[in-house]
Amino acid sequence: SQKIEQNSEALNIQEGKTATLTCNYTNYSPAYLQWYRQDPGRGPVFLLLIRENEKEKRKERLKVTFDTTLKQSLFHITASQPADSATYLCALGPNSGGYQKVTFGTGTKLQVIP
Amino acid sequence: EAGVTQFPSHSVIEKGQTVTLRCDPISGHDNLYWYRRVMGKEIKFLLHFVKESKQDESGMPNNRFLAERTGGTYSTLKVQPAELEDSGVYFCASSQYTGTGNQETQYFGPGTRLLVL
Numbered sequence: 001s002q003k004i005e006q007n008s009e010a011l012n013i014q015e016g017k018t019a020t021l022t023c024n025y026t027n028y029s030p031a032y033l034q035w036y037r038q039d040p041g042r043g044p045v046f047l048l049l050i051r052e053n054e055k056e057k058r059k060e061r062l063k064v065t066f067d068t069t070l071k072q073s074l075f076h077i078t079a080s081q082p083a084d085s086a087t088y089l090c091a092l093g094p095n096s097g098g099y100q101k102v103t104f105g106t107g108t109k110l111q112v113i114p
Numbered sequence: 115e116a117g118v119t120q121f122p123s124h125s126v127i128e129k130g131q132t133v134t135l136r137c138d139p140i141s142g143h144d145n146l147y148w149y150r151r152v153m154g155k156e157i158k159f160l161l162h163f164v165k166e167s168k169q170d171e172s173g174m175p176n177n178r179f180l181a182e183r184t185g186g187t188y189s190t191l192k193v194q195p196a197e198l199e200d201s202g203v204y205f206c207a208s209s210q211y212t213g214t215g216n217q218e219t220q221y222f223g224p225g226t227r228l229l230v231l
Contacts, residue, residue, distance in 0.1 A: 041224065041225075042224055043205050043207070043223050043224050043225050044205070044222045045222070046219045046220060046221070101162060102220070103159070104156045
């Protein structure tokens with residue numbers, strides 16, 4: 001069955017540094033991959049989507065890469081701030097077009113230390 | 115514009131009781147999804163509505179779970195009778211239907227925290 005692994009349960013990083021989160025998957029060929037942010041007591045909030053034919057996507061201080069050969073996505077937050085502290089979820093889209101069922105990873109809790 | 119809302123925010127019930135969760139999607143969103151996160155596990159898909167029709171209910175755990183979306187607006191998820199393993203956070207999400215085959219952003223509600231004792 002398909003499996004998604006996010007590199008660690010928790011990641012601590014100094015303010016101003018670049019945070020890099022990893023998402024690896026097996027037994028699947030997703031049409032796209034998404035990253036979400038989740039704060040305590042809240043639902044996930046969509047951040048970025050990258051399609052299988054895209055290598056990199058950027059949005060402000062966020063950058064996502066997608067390597068379908070390695071079956072891996074990297075999520076970068078540059079110039080990290082304490083307000084970036086949250087749990088970040090990786091989610092895979094389906095491998096059949098037009099349908100939006102996504103499969104989530106367990107998430108990585110990022111703590112940015114002032 | 116109001117986001118996805120869910121009610122109640124928390125529910126504590128005893129095993130064997132019935133609980134009904136409600137989700138109000140963003141106005142105009144035809145797609146509505148239910149997800150569940152059991153403690154320590156990932157968020158898992160339960161089912162998907164397009165308007166009032168069930169598009170996919172492959173994630174529903176068993177027949178103790180019943181989801182409805184009469185009129186294609188709000189949705190309810192009933193658990194009857196509740197078991198201990200049903201405890202978790204139930205999320206609802208909605209998205210617009212564009213019919214283009216492209217991914218549409220899902221907007222999540224804050225979740226309902228269910229505890230079955």
